[in-house]
Amino acid sequence: MARTLKTARQDIYKRLVEDDDEDNTIFKYNYELFSLGLIYGYFQGEQKKVDSEERSQDFIKVSDITPEEHRQSIELVYQMVKVESEKTEESEIWKEVLDYADRGVELIDEGISTQGDFDLVGIVQGAGAEDWESRLIDSLGDPGELKGVRPK
Amino acid sequence: MKITRIRLENFMPFYGTVEVEPYTQEEKPLVLVKGENDTGKTSFHTAIKYCLHGVDERSQRDQFINRKAATDGDGVSKVEISFVDDSGDVYTIERGVEFSQVTNEDDRSADQFFIRVSDADGNTVVGNDDRRDNYSRFINQFIPENVADFFFFDAEQLEKFEEANDKEVRDAIETVLGIKEIENAVRDLEKREKDYEREYAKVESTVAEVEELQSDLTDILDKKEELEGPNGDGGKIQETKGEISTKRQKLQDIQSELETIEEGDDKRKDLEKATEDLQTVNKDLDDKLTERNTLRRRAGPLMAAVCAGTIQQLYDVEGTTDEADVINDVLGRDHCICGEPLDGDSDHRDHLLDRYKELHSSERRKIAELLDRASEGLNLGVRKELDRYQRLQKDIRQARTRKSDLKDRKETLEQELETIERKHLSDYKDQEEKLEGEIEELESEVESYQKRVGELNNERDSLRKRISSQKEASEEEERYQKLIDLTGRCRDAMSDIRSELVDNRRQTVEEHASETFLKLTNRPNYYRGLKITENYELRVLTEESSRSIAEQRPSEGQKQIIAYAFIAGLSKYATRNAPVVVDTPIGRLDPTHKNNLLGYYHNFSDQVMILYQPNELEGSDIEHIAKQTSKHYEINHRDDDQESSQIDEVELSAKTITGDD
Numbered sequence: 001m002a003r004t005l006k007t008a009r010q011d012i013y014k015r016l017v018e019d020d021d022e023d024n025t026i027f028k029y030n031y032e033l034f035s036l037g038l039i040y041g042y043f044q045g046e047q048k049k050v051d052s053e054e055r056s057q058d059f060i061k062v063s064d065i066t067p068e069e070h071r072q073s074i075e076l077v078y079q080m081v082k083v084e085s086e087k088t089e090e091s092e093i094w095k096e097v098l099d100y101a102d103r104g105v106e107l108i109d110e111g112i113s114t115q116g117d118f119d120l121v122g123i124v125q126g127a128g129a130e131d132w133e134s135r136l137i138d139s140l141g142d143p144g145e146l147k148g149v150r151p152k
Numbered sequence: 153m154k155i156t157r158i159r160l161e162n163f164m165p166f167y168g169t170v171e172v173e174p175y176t177q178e179e180k181p182l183v184l185v186k187g188e189n190d191t192g193k194t195s196f197h198t199a200i201k202y203c204l205h206g207v208d209e210r211s212q213r214d215q216f217i218n219r220k221a222a223t224d225g226d227g228v229s230k231v232e233i234s235f236v237d238d239s240g241d242v243y244t245i246e247r248g249v250e251f252s253q254v255t256n257e258d259d260r261s262a263d264q265f266f267i268r269v270s271d272a273d274g275n276t277v278v279g280n281d282d283r284r285d286n287y288s289r290f291i292n293q294f295i296p297e298n299v300a301d302f303f304f305f306d307a308e309q310l311e312k313f314e315e316a317n318d319k320e321v322r323d324a325i326e327t328v329l330g331i332k333e334i335e336n337a338v339r340d341l342e343k344r345e346k347d348y349e350r351e352y353a354k355v356e357s358t359v360a361e362v363e364e365l366q367s368d369l370t371d372i373l374d375k376k377e378e379l380e381g382p383n384g385d386g387g388k389i390q391e392t393k394g395e396i397s398t399k400r401q402k403l404q405d406i407q408s409e410l411e412t413i414e415e416g417d418d419k420r421k422d423l424e425k426a427t428e429d430l431q432t433v434n435k436d437l438d439d440k441l442t443e444r445n446t447l448r449r450r451a452g453p454l455m456a457a458v459c460a461g462t463i464q465q466l467y468d469v470e471g472t473t474d475e476a477d478v479i480n481d482v483l484g485r486d487h488c489i490c491g492e493p494l495d496g497d498s499d500h501r502d503h504l505l506d507r508y509k510e511l512h513s514s515e516r517r518k519i520a521e522l523l524d525r526a527s528e529g530l531n532l533g534v535r536k537e538l539d540r541y542q543r544l545q546k547d548i549r550q551a552r553t554r555k556s557d558l559k560d561r562k563e564t565l566e567q568e569l570e571t572i573e574r575k576h577l578s579d580y581k582d583q584e585e586k587l588e589g590e591i592e593e594l595e596s597e598v599e600s601y602q603k604r605v606g607e608l609n610n611e612r613d614s615l616r617k618r619i620s621s622q623k624e625a626s627e628e629e630e631r632y633q634k635l636i637d638l639t640g641r642c643r644d645a646m647s648d649i650r651s652e653l654v655d656n657r658r659q660t661v662e663e664h665a666s667e668t669f670l671k672l673t674n675r676p677n678y679y680r681g682l683k684i685t686e687n688y689e690l691r692v693l694t695e696e697s698s699r700s701i702a703e704q705r706p707s708e709g710q711k712q713i714i715a716y717a718f719i720a721g722l723s724k725y726a727t728r729n730a731p732v733v734v735d736t737p738i739g740r741l742d743p744t745h746k747n748n749l750l751g752y753y754h755n756f757s758d759q760v761m762i763l764y765q766p767n768e769l770e771g772s773d774i775e776h777i778a779k780q781t782s783k784h785y786e787i788n789h790r791d792d793d794q795e796s797s798q799i800d801e802v803e804l805s806a807k808t809i810t811g812d813d
Contacts (some may be wrong), residue, residue: 027449035258035452039459072529073456079525083518108296120447121538121545124454132462140519143467148516152468 001090003078005059008050008102012109013057016123026118030059033108034101035073036123041104042077043127043135048102055098084139153294153730155200156242156760159232160799162221163248164195167796176759176782183761184774185799187787192797194306194764196787197735200761201304203231205246205297206267214261217251220795222260225253229262236728237294242272247293270706295730299328299799302719302726303757306735307712325688328726329657341643345636362619362626369615376608379601389601396594403587410580419572423565430558439539444544447537457534460526469520485637489681657725658684665721666693672713672752674744682717690718709741716749723756731759740770746773754780780805 007013007030015123017033018025027033041047062078065071074097111116127135137143143151156175160166174183187193198216199695209215228247232678237243246269249262269278278287288297295303302325326332376409381387447454482488483504486495510516665679673679680693692704692714701714723732737753738746750773753760760770773780784804790796 026445028445029449032449032452036455037452038453039452043455043459067453068529069450069453069456069532072525073453075528076456076460076522076525076530079518079522080463083522112755118448118451120451120454120541123451124458124534124538127455127458129458129462129465132459133466136459136462137464140467140522141515146467146515146519147468147513148511148520150468150470152465 001094003062003090003094003097005031005062005065005074005101006055006098007034007057007059007105008048008054009105009109011059012105014040016109016112026112031065031067031070031074033105034059035070037103037105037108038077038097038101039073039104040108040123040127041100041102042080042139043132044104044107045098045138046103046107047096047137049099050102052095055102060091080136080139083141153237155233155235155731155761157232157244158196158203160196160199160230161248162218162227162229163199163216163231164218165192165795165797166195166199166799167218167220167790167793170797170799172783172785172799172801174759174761174783174785178758180782181754181756181758181760182768182777182781183366183759183785184234184777184781184804185785185787186762186764186766186769186798186802188766191789192799193765193787193788194735195797197304197306197733197763199231200233201300203245204291204295204304205231205300206247210262210265213265216314217249217260217262218286218796219257220793222251222254223257225272227251227253228236230266232761235294243277244270244795246270261801296327298323299325299726302328302722303730304733305719307716307739319584325722326654328722329653329661330726331650331654331657334646334653338643338646338650341639341646345639345643348632348636348639352629352636354630354634355626362623364430365615365619369612369619372608372615375610376605379605379608389598389605392594392598392601394519396591396598399587399591403584405582405593406584407585410584411780412468417566419568423562423569426558426562426565430555430562433551433555433558437548440544440548440551444541444548447541447544449778450532450537453530454532454537456532457530457532460530461534463522467519467523469516469523470508471511471758473511475771476508479508479511483508534687654686658686658688659727661718663721664724668720668752668755669714669717672717672745673710674742674748674749675710682714682721683808684718684721690714696803709739712739713745713749716752720752720756731760731761733761733763735763736768737762737764747776750776754776774804 013030013033017027017030023053027036062071065074077100078093078097081100082093085093085096087093087096090123108118108123111123115122140146141149143149154175157171157173159169159171161169163170176183185196186191187196202216213229215725220229221229226251228248230246232246234242236245245267247267248265250264250266251260251265254260266280267287268276268280269287269571270276278290291297323332326335377387378390379387381390455572478489483494483501487493488500488504492498492500494504525807662682662684665684669682670676670679678694680695683693683698685689685691689700691700692706693699694704701711706714719732734753737749746768750769753762754777781804782803785799786802787797790798
């Protein structure tokens with residue numbers, strides 16, 4: 001299955017991703033907002049559960065994303081969702097991924113609306129290592145309790 | 153004047169060419185020309201008069217054409233006279249007509265008249281095409297036409313001299329005596345005097361304008377002074393120039409102020425600086441924003457990087473995949489690689505089996521895959537990037553603040569400058585424009601003044617020139633006065649001279665005529681002489697009375713003698729020495745008169761041609777005058793043609809003389 005970036009919040013994408021005519025948007029490409037929304041949604045542990053039909057907008061295939069860091073970010077979250085969901089069907093796992101991404105986009109949009117600007121440092125530092133550790137343990141399991149895994 | 157040659161061609165009875173050279177020697181003034189009646193003696197006399205003075209009627213010229221020549225064919229009928237004047241110059245007068253052949257001699261007529269005067273070298277002095285006046289001027293130098301009758305006369309027709317109370321005769325007499333010339337001089341002087349008076353009148357009238365012109369000049373000089381001042385360093389022009397200078401200074405101050413405002417104003421510089429800074433800040437801000445936005449767009453990977461780092465910090469997996477493969481391989485053997493037996497329920501085998509299951513769990517596999525993923529491509533140096541982001545944010549904030557400040561500054565400066573321009577610059581500009589306009593007007597005014605001065609200078613120069621010329625005119629006036637005075641005095645003097653000359657000449661002529669008359673008359677004891685009145689009337693004086701000729705009623709011979717005496721008197725005092733040609737010299741004179749006359753002929757002139765008939769002068773008569781005779785000619789019919797005559801010079805010999813007796 002080809003994993004394709006999609007959204008049920010096209011409206012937010014339209015606002016935050018640059019069109020040809022707009023200069024003051026935060027993101028230049030849809031995959032930039034998607035990667036942030038995805039990691040942020042995952043971090044928050046929040047998903048936007050919608051039917052697949054509601055995500056009609058196709059952006060780009062993951063494999064076609066050129067900047068490695070964005071592609072790797074999506075792959076990383078995909079892997080974590082795969083562990084978390086314990087699902088084996090790629091489409092199902094990808095559905096979970098898209099749910100996180102749309103929710104994360106909504107949260108980002110809300111944060112921008114609330115703060116009046118995009119707070120990169122706040123977003124990144126708001127998900128510090130400790131916060132992540134807690135989230136990862138919740139999502140992936142305690143390393144001491146997983147078979148064949150140990151805390152580092 | 154002496155005639156040196158007479159040449160006749162087809163003239164009257166002279167067929168072909170006939171030529172005589174009647175030049176006289178000193179002390180021998182007489183030339184005798186003998187001719188019987190009808191031989192051409194009078195024609196010869198006529199030829200001389202015709203050649204010198206022409207004819208009164210043109211028809212006479214037809215008659216002059218020789219009859220035979222006219223019927224022979226086309227030809228020329230002419231008379232040529234060569235003469236030498238008192239200065240020794242020789243002239244030849246040629247006068248005649250061209251004629252065409254006629255069948256009947258009575259039909260002969262002149263086709264073309266001609267006259268020509270040439271000098272000794274053959275150069276034309278008076279040509280055929282010249283005006284008649286030219287010839288008159290020429291011949292009047294020698295024998296004026298109106299006096300010709302005193303020099304070329306028929307002794308039988310002297311009555312007209314007997315009573316000279318005729319204007320024509322009187323004019324002729326006065327011409328002979330040179331009085332006419334004096335009268336002409338008087339008239340010329342009168343005319344000249346009138347001319348001078350006219351010129352004087354003109355000059356006088358122009359002199360009268362001088363005062364007016366000088367008044368005009370004074371006006372012009374006053375106007376000039378008004379414009380230029382008394383010494384050329386004041387007046388309206390200088391005043392206006394001063395005004396211009398003041399305004400120029402003011403304009404210069406304003407322009408200097410404007411320059412200060414326009415070019416030196418700190419505010420403008422500040423504005424320029426602020427504008428430049430703003431541009432720099434804008435650029436810097438744009439760069440920072442671009443960099444920051446690039447970082448913002450990497451928010452997802454940065455956050456993922458923190459996550460990946462945490463994963464790597466949090467999880468680790470037991471053993472390796474190779475270890476599981478080795479355990480799996482060992483479990484198929486009897487002994488472990490460490491030597492421990494593995495058959496049966498060996499603890500060692502269980503231990504290896506548990507280890508194998510642990511290494512082969514799905515949880516370990518997924519975490520291992522996650523760790524692999526987390527370690528790939530997400531080592532982004534998040535802290536460093538966030539710090540960079542924060543610096544950029546700080547820079548952006550500062551740049552925005554700076555930009556805002558600069559914009560404010562710029563706006564403030566622009567407002568201030570606008571205020572300055574509005575309040576001051578525009579005021580100065582207005583003043584500058586106003587001053588420039590005023591200066592332009594004043595310069596135009598000065599220019600018009602200077603133009604006016606130029607015009608006034610021209611008018612002044614013109615007036616001065618006119619006045620100068622008028623002054624010259626006044627000098628001329630003085631000159632004309634002198635000339636008028638001199639001319640008047642000359643005229644008066646000439647008039648006096650004329651009067652005196654008339655009286656003197658008349659008396660002298662009278663004395664000589666009386667003396668001659670008494671020599672010639674056969675009654676010298678009866679007559680006391682002749683008197684010439686102021687009107688040139690001849691009166692005969694006797695012991696008892698003074699009578700006019702008419703009253704005296706003298707005989708025809710006596711009348712002839714009176715006329716001779718009068719002509720002799722005139723000839724004696726004539727201003728010109730001209731030949732005398734006498735036709736029919738003796739006429740009705742008695743022997744006493746004839747004898748007296750023959751003894752007197754040589755006194756008439758330096759050349760006296762006497763055309764006589766054989767019965768007028770006998771051999772003794774000729775002998776009487778032979779000593780005073782240079783040439784003797786005889787006119788005869790040609791032997792071969794009795795209609796034609798010829799003139800031959802004959803020796804003044806006893807034969808010719810006796811032949812006449």
